[in-house]
Amino acid sequence: MNDSHRTIREQLGAYLLGGLTAPEETALGAHLDGCPDCRAELDDLRPVADALAGVAPQDLAHAPAPPPFLIERVLDEVRRTPRPAAAPPRRRAPLLVAAAVVVAALVGGGVGFIAGTGPDAPREAVAVRTLAGGVQASATVIPHTWGIEITLDADGFTAGTPYRVVVIDDAGRTVGAGEFLGTGADPMVCNLNTSVLRAQAAGFDVLDPDGRVVVHGEL
Ligand SMILES: [Zn+2]
Structure with missing residues (x-):
């Protein structure tokens, strides 16, 4: 994966959640036009974003807390992700962490299904x-x-x-x-x-x- 793919993929989640700036969206759109791989990745993420869009705030108040191991894993992932030297303001990482935690809360015991591994049997x-x-x-x-x-x-x-x-x-x-x-x-x-x-x-x-x-x- 070259650098531009990597940057684009890091932005896909934020894009689906409406978290990109206009110039970032333009750049992302231009890349997607010419890159079937990144388009496929975007399609894979879309159901997650759609699920988030269907969440009412009052439901979140009653959602089960995600298990600590998952929060740790998400935070580890964020810490380990190398940042480019001239990084734009870091506003999307917290958004994606929030999204991951919300998804974890939504699926409850099914964390293993989303995260790929986990203590529960598969869905x-x-x-x-x-x-x-x-x-x-x-x-x-x-x-x-x-x-x-x-x-x-x-x-x-x-x-x-x-x-x-x-x-x-x-x-x-x-x-x-x-x-x-x-x-x-x-x-x-x-x-x-x-x-x-x-x-x-x-x-x-x-x-x-x-x-x-x-x-x-x-x-
Ligand atoms: Zn690409």
Whole structure:
């Protein structure tokens, strides 16, 4: 990777979060026009920035704190990154650290998935079927020693309506996994926890207030 690629890649996160100056954006745009590799990198980062854009400040207040090892790792990375002699004002590193910490908080136990390594087992993609018009949903599952954690990434649930999530075990029992309010067209990412262990979990249902299945996931 030559120096200009390196500089550009360091700026991609800040760019997606709207943190670059106008001249920096112009330079970055010019480089991206001619560099498919950096464009691909930008595409990889985009979902993270989109997830951040969907975060309401009041949700952050209740987000679980990221584990200390992750904060340390992010700070180490920042400390070890060599700075060019004539560096522009350092305003983007804190922004990216903040972004990394927010992402870590959002994914909770799924830190390993974003960071590539970690104490948790990997996230597992779940086959999801939606049974209500307008609802779009995808889900992943993390097996824990205490049960499973389901992350539901969705939009189209009726705004303000409470939905209940149950996990179905292999004996056909349904066990509560929590509730959430629909957010309409706004995308939501919702973590749901249940005591059913991965080995016994057969699927999960999202139920509307009338008990109708709106989304079904196969586990
Ligand atoms: Zn490049």
